[in-house]
Amino acid sequence: MSEPTRVVLVDDHSLVRAGVKSEIGDAVQVVGEADDVDGAIDVIVALDPDVVLLDVHLPGGNGPAVIEGVKAAGLETRFLALSVSDAAEDVIAVIRAGARGYVTKAIAADELIDAIRRVAAGDAVFSPRLAGFVLDAFAGQMTVADVDPELDQLTNREQEVLRLLARGYTYKEVAARLTISVKTVETHASSVLRKLQLSNRNELTRWAAHRRLI
Amino acid sequence: MSEPTRVVLVDDHSLVRAGVKSEIGDAVQVVGEADDVDGAIDVIVALDPDVVLLDVHLPGGNGPAVIEGVKAAGLETRFLALSVSDAAEDVIAVIRAGARGYVTKAIAADELIDAIRRVAAGDAVFSPRLAGFVLDAFAGQMTVADVDPELDQLTNREQEVLRLLARGYTYKEVAARLTISVKTVETHASSVLRKLQLSNRNELTRWAAHRRLI
DNA sequence: GGGCGTCTCAGGGGCTTCCCCGACGGGAAG
DNA sequence: CTTCCCGTCGGGGAAGCCCCTGAGACGCCC
Numbered sequence: 022m023s024e025p026t027r028v029v030l031v032d033d034h035s036l037v038r039a040g041v042k043s044e045i046g047d048a049v050q051v052v053g054e055a056d057d058v059d060g061a062i063d064v065i066v067a068l069d070p071d072v073v074l075l076d077v078h079l080p081g082g083n084g085p086a087v088i089e090g091v092k093a094a095g096l097e098t099r100f101l102a103l104s105v106s107d108a109a110e111d112v113i114a115v116i117r118a119g120a121r122g123y124v125t126k127a128i129a130a131d132e133l134i135d136a137i138r139r140v141a142a143g144d145a146v147f148s149p150r151l152a153g154f155v156l157d158a159f160a161g162q163m164t165v166a167d168v169d170p171e172l173d174q175l176t177n178r179e180q181e182v183l184r185l186l187a188r189g190y191t192y193k194e195v196a197a198r199l200t201i202s203v204k205t206v207e208t209h210a211s212s213v214l215r216k217l218q219l220s221n222r223n224e225l226t227r228w229a230a231h232r233r234l235i
Numbered sequence: 236m237s238e239p240t241r242v243v244l245v246d247d248h249s250l251v252r253a254g255v256k257s258e259i260g261d262a263v264q265v266v267g268e269a270d271d272v273d274g275a276i277d278v279i280v281a282l283d284p285d286v287v288l289l290d291v292h293l294p295g296g297n298g299p300a301v302i303e304g305v306k307a308a309g310l311e312t313r314f315l316a317l318s319v320s321d322a323a324e325d326v327i328a329v330i331r332a333g334a335r336g337y338v339t340k341a342i343a344a345d346e347l348i349d350a351i352r353r354v355a356a357g358d359a360v361f362s363p364r365l366a367g368f369v370l371d372a373f374a375g376q377m378t379v380a381d382v383d384p385e386l387d388q389l390t391n392r393e394q395e396v397l398r399l400l401a402r403g404y405t406y407k408e409v410a411a412r413l414t415i416s417v418k419t420v421e422t423h424a425s426s427v428l429r430k431l432q433l434s435n436r437n438e439l440t441r442w443a444a445h446r447r448l449i
Numbered sequence: 450g451g452g453c454g455t456c457t458c459a460g461g462g463g464c465t466t467c468c469c470c471g472a473c474g475g476g477a478a479g
Numbered sequence: 480c481t482t483c484c485c486g487t488c489g490g491g492g493a494a495g496c497c498c499c500t501g502a503g504a505c506g507c508c509c
Contacts, residue, residue: 145361178486189437191465203465204488211467221495222466223403226437230444390455405495418458425497435465436496450509457504465496472488479482 025050026141029068031061031087032076032103037126041074041103044130049137058083062090065098071141077104077115085118092119101140103133122146174216182209186222187229239264240355243282245275245301246290246317251340255288255317258344263351272297276304279312285355291318291329299332306333315354317347336360388430396423400436401443 026049030038033056042051053068055061058079065073065087073091077084084102091098100120115123122140124133124147136146175183185195192210196203210222219225240263244252247270256265267282269275272293279287279301287305291298298316305312314334316326326337336354338347338361350360386394399409406424410417424436433439 145359147359176485186437189435189441191435191437192467193465201486202488204490205486207467208487214467220467221403221405222437223400223405223440226440227403227444230441392456406497407495415456416458418460419456421497422457425499428497434497452509453507455505455507458502460501461499463496463498466494467492468494469492470490474487475485477482477484479480 026138027052027070029053029065029070029073031055033079045134048134058086061087065091066094072137073098073100074103075100077102084115088118099140179209179213182206183213187226240352241266241284243267243279243284243287245269247293259348262348272300275301279305280308286351287312287314288317289314291316298329302332313354393423393427396420397427401440
């Protein structure tokens with residue numbers, strides 16, 4: 022690696038930027054910094070770095086907004102999301118926007134440097150726990166959601182029934198699987214539809230398909 | 236890493252297995268081998284290894300068939316696809332099936348060992364060139380196999396009806412939209428179900444959701 | 450012209466879905 | 480102990496779904 026990797030840091034906390042810089046500054050070249058969405062886009066477009074270390078939560082928008090903005094400017098910069106959050110929504114959002122990696126701030130300095138270089142080389146890097154998650158999402162072609170607040174409205178039994186219905190089982194089949202009566206399944210199904218504000222089981226199937234439950 | 240990673244090799248060429256084994260045998264523990272789909276499933280289920288090194292092309296099926304089979308047996312084994320192919324279809328297929336990594340056989344021994352350990356730890360590993368590809372596919376939520384031969388069996392009218400049904404419209408609503416009678420919608424719907432070998436409209440919704448027709 | 454496929458429509462029947470009621474036992478909360 | 484939620488179950492009924500059979504109209508191809 023003759024030329025050092027050129028990196029831009031985007032984080033709304035200057036302390037974080039300083040910390041990261043001191044940790045990785047010897048191994049890569051930090052050519053610019055920004056602390057909000059618009060500033061980040063400006064800096065990145067002006068400097069065209071190899072990799073952008075991007076915090077997910079920013080004033081004036083969020084990580085994906087930066088990625089979109091840079092893409093819109095015609096650059097093909099590689100982004101490595103660096104965040105305290107490991108929430109499903111955040112991870113999925115930046116990956117969908119086009120980030121090539123996602124690591125949490127708990128990462129060690131040498132691992133971060135390695136991750137930056139990998140992303141610069143076109144590789145994909147994820148914190149182990151997130152890797153499986155992302156691939157599951159991909160394999161299951163879901164959108165987001167693990168902790169669906171809407172699912173919390175449902176009792177455990179209702180969620181069981183929902184999952185089976187979403188998989189295409191008829192009431193009768195669900196009843197057989199859960200060894201309860203068809204009437205009970207009807208009751209639960211009715212509750213599920215009411216709570217999720219759906220009008221029939223086709224919408225339920227679509228609802229479930231949309232959030233990967235199938 | 237006190238205990239060595241337990242690995243099963245699946246490849247239809249014994250020479251390849253021998254080669255891989257000699258390359259990585261010192262670093263990980265190769266506990267079993269197989270050269271076809273059924274044999275692989277048997278060996279994996281019997282040995283429950285940490286990681287399976289899986290060739291994509293196998294007699295008696297392909298890589299995804301092995302993954303499905305093992306999953307069906309209730310195991311949560313981690314698979315690392317190791318293939319000469321870097322074709323989009325192959326990569327997508329094994330990832331969709333649930334593989335946690337995909338590297339080509341051009342990989343160096345030490346990189347392969349590293350990849351195996353990463354996959355064993357739950358990380359995701361891809362050859363640099365493939366990493367971006369997989370993420371692009373994910374971000375753009377394409378499937379690769381876009382051209383559906385199964386759709387060709389359907390007449391234009393049947394496809395129209397299919398799309399509307401998949402979006403959750405009732406027969407009556409579809410009829411209103413297409414300004415035809417409910418009975419005609421029933422006829423088309425029936426044809427669609429028969430041609431696609433589905434038994435009801437919930438399966439139809441799932442079928443459509445699966446190929447992003449919704 | 451005759452055959453073929455598509456699109457349209459109808460009657461009738463059986464099953465499924467969804468809602469309206471009401472009911473009972475159990476556990477948690479007050 | 481009463482109240483409330485949960486899970487279980489039932490009757491009854493309206494609507495939707497799905498199949499079977501049959502049929503007329505149109506266009507295309509041989």
